[in-house]
Amino acid sequence: MGAFPPRLPEQPIFYPVLSEAYAVQIARDWNVPASGAGFVTRFAVLKSFLDRYRIEHAGSKAHLEYWIPAENLDDFNKAIVGRIEVTASFGRDTAPAG
8 A cells, every 4th residue: 555545524633653552452452343343554654744743642651643634644645655564454353352
């Protein structure tokens, strides 16, 4: 993949996270119960683009992410260096019990 798809109307912000552990938690523990599948991706983004945004804490100090408004997603995609790599995928059969 070379770009992320447009956001849905109910998704006004794109939230790229800064750690693989946090991405795994989102994909496995939140996305699987909500939609049946979750994916972890890895990609590089130009620092000059990211410098326009603050790093946000979403709950704990380990939950670091950028908040990119949906209307800026095209610019974000243009700032991706290389390809977007899927590093993990989760489905209902890999979701934690409980």
